[in-house]
Amino acid sequence: MRLPTWLAQHLAALRALLVLTVLLGLAYPLALVAVGRLPGLAERTDGSLVTAHGHPVGSALIGQSFTDAAGNPVPRYFQSRPSAAGDGYDPTATAASNLGPEDIVDTLATDPEGSRRSLLTQVCARSRAIGEFEGVDGARPYCTADGVGAVLAVFRRDGLTGPATRVVSVNQAAPATPFLSDYEGVPVEPATPGEDYRATGATIVAIRGAAPADPAVPADAVTASGSGLDPHISPAYAKIQVARVARERGADPAAVQRLVEEHTSGRTLGFLGAPAVNVLELNLALDETLPAP
Template structure:
């Protein structure tokens, strides 16, 4: 007996649903699980977990911070790069700061909770902190000695032209000292909370200063990755930390430097990306070879 056309179409659709459910809902996932159990791939399939003392302490694919309960760096460990993912390296909140190179003026509100640091000030503050921690020059172009963006709000007599009548260091507030005493003969003032100098007609002028063109603190030490989860730092950032880590652990700096080299990976396929040092793997190796005193 010939089935009605509408019923034949529904039965064909049902058969297709059953076939694709078996293939894509059962067979394909089970095949991937089986491949993940192949020797040599099982660890990667499980998240490339790293263990210490018989327990998992992290993943080789996701960075983590090495700080104390107050957020201060633990000196005996190599430090990771900054992270904008949640509270830092949160895999459930992977993200970047979304701040761009033109974000150079802090929001200085009357309420501290409403204030926000610009990207420039964040970079300056991080560079200064790294310099102090690792005993290197933390100065950078367009940064003040106290670690904020060196940016002026310059007022002219005729709006955008004419003699300068007023100058404000927009990222410095009392009791700081202006990073420049005078600009074009005009005394430099400190910013006042709640003032919007750009809206008041000022020209925003970043000041380069006399910092070296190639800062001692590398870029990855002061900027977060796009994902906020990058587990690597540059070899340059690792090298400036060697002396501190060796001193804190009572180890030979040359031996610590060899560990850094052992945990440095090259460019992917020999030409993509940059060399990197996996911080968690390196710190685990340090704990094994040079336990904290």
């Protein structure tokens, strides 16, 4: 007996669904699980967990913060780079800040809930804080001495042309003192919270300042990675932390530096990426070989 065309088509679709469900929903996942159980792969497929004294303390692939309950960096440990994933290194909220190089003007408001720091000010504030924490120069281009973006709103007589008639340091509200006393002969005034200077016809000008082109605080110390989960820092960032970690542990800085070098990985395939230091593994090695007094 020949089945009606519509019924034959439905049965064929059902058979295809069952076959694909078995192949892609069962056989393929089970095959991948089996491959993940092969020697040399099992540890990686389990999340590359790192253990100390028999207990998991983190993953070699996911960064974490080394701070106290108040969020302050613990001096005896090397510090990770910033993270924009959730409240920091949250694997369920992996993401970047999506702020770009043109994000240089803060949103100032009398209510802190309505305020927002630009990417530039975030970088400047981090650089200043790290400079103080590590005892190095935290200055960097386009940053003020008090750790905000060095940005002016310049009002001109003829709109975009002509002499300046008013100049505002847009990221510094009173009682802060503007980072420049005058610009093009016009006194610089602090910003008024709640005022949007970009919408009032002003030209936004970033001032480079006298900071060195190669800051002592490296870029990875003040910017988050694209995933927000990077477990590594650059050897340059590790280097400026050596003196502080050695002091806190009562250790020889040369011994701390040797541990840094032992936990520095080279470029992938010899030419991809850059050398990097795994912060978690380095800190565990410090606790094992150079415990704090």
